[in-house]
Structures are given as structure tokens and as C-alpha cells.
Amino acid sequence: MTSDDNQPQLYRLSRRNVLAGLGTIGLASAGAGLGTSAFFSDEESFEDNTLTAGSLDLRVQYEASYDSDGAVQNLADSAMGTQDGTPASTFYNLDDVKPGDSGHVEFCFDIVDNPAYVWACADYSEAENGMSEPEMDVDQTPDEGELADSIEAELVYCDEDGEPIQNGEIVSGSLAEVLDAIRFGAALDGDGVPNVPGEQSPHDTPMTPQGEATYVTGACICLFWEIPYETVGNEIQTDSLSMNFEFHALQSRHNDGTTNPCLDGTTTVQYDNDWKGQTLGNPTDGSVTTDVAFGPDNVGIRFTFEDDGDGVDFLDTADYSSTNLPVVIDGDADGTHDFQLIWQPNAGFPDAPFGYQENNGGSYSATTALPAGFSAAKNGNEIVFTVPRTEISSTFRLLAYGSTGGEGPIAEVNTDPALGPDFYNSSNAVSFSE
Template sequence: MNDDTIGLSRRKMLVGLGAVGVASAGAGLGTTAYFNDTETFENNTLTAGSLDLFVHVDYSEDQGSYAQYSTPSGSFINGNVVGQLDDGEVVTQEGDGLSIQVSDLKPGDSGEGEFCFSIVDNPAYMWMCGELTANDENGETEPESDDDETPDTGDLADAMEVTVSYCTPDGDGGNVIGDEIVSGSLAEVMLALQAGVPLSGDGDASASLADRPAFEGVTEPFVEGTPNIAEQCVCFTWEVPTSVGNEIQTDSVMFDFEFFAVQSRHNDGTHNPCVDETVVTAYDNDWKGQTLGNPTDGNVYTSVSFGQNQTVLSFAFADDGDGVDFLDTADYSSTNFPVAVDADADGTHDWQLIWQPNAGFPDAPFGYQPNNGGSYGAAEPLPAGFSAAKVGNTIVFGIPNSDINSTFRLLGYGSTGGEGPVAKVNDDPAVGPDFLDSSDAVEFSD
């Protein structure tokens, strides 16, 4: 709401109304006089405010002697409008957003980009989202087939190295790089972004999820032909290392970036606009009435994102800020988080995905266990196409859509080894987990 105009009431306010007596004159005739006064408050209005996000983009790439590219100066995106500044004048055109396209990619090529924000009229919580929409092989050349161990899947998403960080303009056309937000292969970074990454208005990558610093609002996106931006920007870099060989020949990737601004007034910043559904459960410090040596409070936000090629499960652990963190092995040496998944919602869990940093798993700290007719064996490497990452206090699993239905069930049971709370994600947190029967699991549906 906008507080510039305030509506009091449509009812008229009468002040000083009163009868002061009746006087008679003549036989049988009476005259009456009333003093009165009316004060009127007219045309009262309540006007809704607005929130409009402009993303200012500065992107360039270096392909050596083959090609150099950069976005036109002053490029920005506002909805489906792409624009640039031309001699201080804003020039726009309708479109489907800004597209980065690189051809003839080779080892040693790199690129970097900067995203800065004008959030017009209201301060807002910001989220960065994304998705890897294609990772294609596109056939194989003879030298590629000699080196490629995954001939049915593109290798470029795993070969590219990506870093996303906070940054601030240095005033000379460059940036001061701040805290790292997420890094890894392109596949790993896009896995994290599909789960949604909350951004902090003060550039603190360790800021808590709830009530983190918002991004300040501005009155207009441009002032005298210059972008009017919040202090914190987001920078990303990508590189194909020179150590990469023939396995990426002819391969291609496609991916999307998105930024969401959600007004900060009357919100705590925990709503994740990048995902399709979220379930919130509180840590249990009183499971079976046990006395804990190191209790702590918090919530686990279980979210599901249904993508074009994969379904992403994310578990964000939001601690209460007392310095004790559920996923920190320095606080809980035995902390772990297994997730049982009934991929077809038929009543029986099909497999488990496990995060356990001190277990010595083949894909440490992650493991996979199939349900072998009512029992789970030793942890195995993640199956082909599966992926996993820990980003800050969030654990993320990527599952190919071919391995999970659009309706499925999951059950999570985080444990701190008896020292602290448990984190249960099931339909009735008052009961314990059943890793075989999914009747008490939480069901999600696209």
C-alpha cells in the first residue's frame, strides 16, 4: 500500500450537533431552532504501491583471436522488454529476454557478466533462479569418441567452471568482487539455481534466510541517463579450462537465469519463488523425550522444482542464529540427512539419497541406496544423470525426469547423532520415519 493518501472513513463526521431548546410564541404555536455543524472528509482514497524490477546487464566473452563479444552499453531487462541506453536516452524493444549465445566454444574460452538491480518503488527480497535446459552431445567426431566416456550425454555442462559472487561497481567500469554465492561446474551451479538461491542486500553470503537484509528500492530506474541501482550486484564468470580435451567437441548447453524481487514489507523473505512447492517443518528437540546436550531451534524448508529435464529436491536448513548449525560438522560431528523417495507414489520407497559427510561414501558426501525388496545395502555412487550439491545450508538433489514421476513422495530424517535435534520431513512429524513404507511421506505433484 502507498501511505501518501490516507482514507479515514466514508462516514461523515458531525461535530457540535445539539438541540439547545424549544421556544414558543403565540397560542398553540411552537417554533423550533437547532444549531448544527458538519465537517466533511471527501474523496478519501487508498492507492496500492508498485514494485518493478529492472536488471541491468554487462556481459562479455573472450574467445581469443576467434571472437570477442559484449552486450551494448546500458543493456537492461524489464519483463519481456530489452533495452539499452543510447546517449543517455532509453531505447527499448519487445523480446523474450536477453540471450547469451556462444558458438565454436573451445578450451580456454571464458566469459563474465554483471547483473545490477533497480527495484522501483519498494525494497524487496531478491532470489536468483535458473535451469540447465539442454546438455546435448550433438553426435561425435572420431577424436571425441576416443575420449568420451558418456557418449549419450553432453560433457560441456560438467566441463565448464562457473562462479557466482556478490560484487559492487568500482566506479571505473570494473567490479569489486565480494562473497561467493555458489561455484562449481555449470551443471552444479544450475542445479543450485533451479532450487533457488536467496540473495542478501548487504552481500553477506552467510546471511540467514529469514529476515535477511533486503535490497533497497529506488524511485526510478535511471537518473540523468545512468542506471539507478541498489548497492549490491551479482557477478558471474565462466571458463572452459585448457585441461579439457576432445570430449566436449560438438557438445552444447542451454540454460536460463532468472531474478525475482518480492516486496520485503510484511514478508520475512523465506518464500522461494523459484520452486513449485515448499513444506516447512521445525527441528524436533524433544524426540522421544530425550535430553539433548546441544539443542538448537530452526526449520527445514523442503522444496520441489519440476524442470524440463530434471526434478530438483532442495532442503534449506534455517537455523535460529545461536551459532549452532544443524549441518555443521563442527557442531554435530555425526550430522546426516537421508531422503527416501517413492518415485511413483505406489506406497513403497524406491531408493534413498543421503548426505553424510563423515561416512566415506563413493560420491562423498553423497550416497545412493536402492530398496532391494525391503532392505538397503551399502551406499553406491549416484546413478547416471543424478546430481547433488551442498550450497551453504541447503542440500540439493537433481533427479532425471525419467527416474521420477510427476507425482511422488519423499521422507527426510536428519539426525545430529543424538547430540541435537532431528529434522523430520514427513506427513506426521509426531511419528518416526519409515524408510520402506511411504504412507507417511509427503506427496508432491506437478
């Protein structure tokens, strides 16, 4: 999957509590399909988090609803959280979803002992699961599911009754766009006001329910989803989708709110205008930051280009007609790169502007479309690739070599850019670990 640049009536249901361990709770719900017994399910995973001072416990309260043909089902009755990361019982099990169906999931946060900044991150994967005869007539991508792109979704701040807070939209669009937007972390505001990291309010409203310990809380978040019957048809038959949410709490004392616990690695390099040893025809200054986020299903790799504001932009084809970014991956960190992911808008790739090349014993294959399960997108000054976990181990190496075609700077993500890029040997590539 590649890309470039009426809320449903829902009802309040009973809420179930999940008690996390030290600082972090992970919540995951999986899959929906049409025309088959596909499903949503839940799995809890908890991780410890080291804090600057003190400690805190994060408790997540959640509820879910599903509306099909006007019948609202309570899907949270059997939900049970765990502290050790073992699977919880299913709380969001949907069979045979179809156009016109809708639902929601709500998450509220209680933090024991310390006010905290709360972060959310997400991951998802899709599968085609074969094709029925009606789907064959309309689906031109037999290897990829269309469900995430077909579901309309909105992630908003809401109160504990599930009512959206005014002007509290975090992100909306297709479900794919919503989940992609928080893949690398979203700083949640305790007051329900959309803000950037460092400007968000912590969850710090004190609560002392009768017979319980004092804790602090803040705004909840709600994910509303709907499959529009006006525009979605047989193309989603048999498709399935799995979603995973993870929440982190970092105490606000001694922290400024900018630390992003959803990222597993980040590195920044400056543009190089001296790489040719002579004056360039169209130089510009800036930097590129590489962020990596390991998810249960995929690894997200994001490149953010920050230009100096001189009107010349590294990624702008009007400034550099041959601008490009090849990303070379050694998926198992064995010293040999396995494949390339390429962004090059004017190269004429089959799946323009993105391409894929595989290392076949020392030579790269011709450029093809991204394989099934891979995805890529360019949004403004960001380029994002997602790679299935089956292709990347818990430690991998990455080399990126952004080029403007000779007239401008390069941007090389490497342990020692002075050595130049090696598209085969990964010994000087940057290592990232889960």
C-alpha cells in the same frame, strides 16, 4: 556429480529491455559445448506475484558478450522479451566453445511504482552428448558432462556499464558452484553490498529518464565466465550445458526482505532426543530445515542442520560415527516411494558419501552411485540433492530420517514423526508442489 566440503577483458555492448508482468521475471539461457554445435539460448518466462500492498512492474535489462580468440561478439542484438512466458528469440548462441573462451551476461533491474527487494535463483543441467575419441582417452565419466565444473565463473555486483563494484563479489568458483550457490535464492542488494536476507538494501534509487515514467533501480549483477586453457582439455568435448535464471521483485514496503520467492516449500523439525524412550549417551538439541526449489531442469532439495552450539553436531562423524540422512522420494505422489537418496559418510558407498537405492516392487536395490543427472553435495551444515524433473512431477512427497546411529537424536521429516518412518508407503510423507 557429488562434492564435499584473473577476470577476462570484456567490452560493453548494446542493452535490450525486457518488460515483466506483475512482480516477477524469469530469464533463461541454455547450453554451451566444445567440438560440436552446442549453444546458449534464451527463453523468457513470467509469473505473477501477490504482494502485501500495492503492485509493481519489474523490468530487466540485459546484455551479453562472448570472446573467442580475441574477437568480441555482440550476442544481444536479436534478443526480444515477452510478457506471456513464450520463448524469446535467441540472444546467447555460442557454437564450438573451447578452452580459452570467455564471456559475460549482465542483468540490471528497473522497478516501476515501488521500491523492491530483488531475488535471483538459478538452475542448470548437463549432458555428455556422446564421446569423441580424444574425450574417451581422458573422460572417466561417460554418462555425465564436465562443462559446468570446468568453467570458471564469478557472479558480482556491477554498474550499468558492466564494471564490477569494489568488494561486490556474490560468489565465485566453478560455474557449477556459482549456480548451485543461488539455486535456492540469493537476496540481491540494491547498493551492491553482499548481505544476508533481511539486511540487504532494496532497489530504491529513483530515476526519471526523459519521456519515461519514474522508476527505481539499484546495483546490476554480472556473471563472468571463462574456460581456462591451462587446465581444461578434451574431457569437455561434445558436452553441453543449459542454465536458467529467474528474478523476483517483492515490494519493500511492509516486507523485511527475508521472504524468499525462489523456494516452493519449506518445513522445519526439531531433533528428537526421546525417540528411544530412555537417556541417550550423547544427546544434543537442534533443528533441520528442508527447502525445496523447483527449477526448469531439476528440483533442488536442501537440508540445513542448526545445532545448539554445545559442541556436539548432528552431521559430525567425530561426534556420531554412524550419522546418516536417507531421503525417500515419491516422485509422482501416488502413495509409494520410488527411490532413496542417502548421505552416510562411513558406509563405504561406491560414490561416497552419497548413495542411491531404487524401490523395485517392495524391496530396495543395493546402494549404487547417483544416476546420471542427479547430484549431491555437503557444505558445512547443509546437504543438498538435485533431482532431474523427469523423476519428479509438479507434486511429490518426501520423507527424511536423519539418524546419529543410536547414541544421539533423530531428525524425522514427516507429517507425523510419532508414527515412525515408512520407507515404502508415502501417505505420511511431506508433500511439496510447484
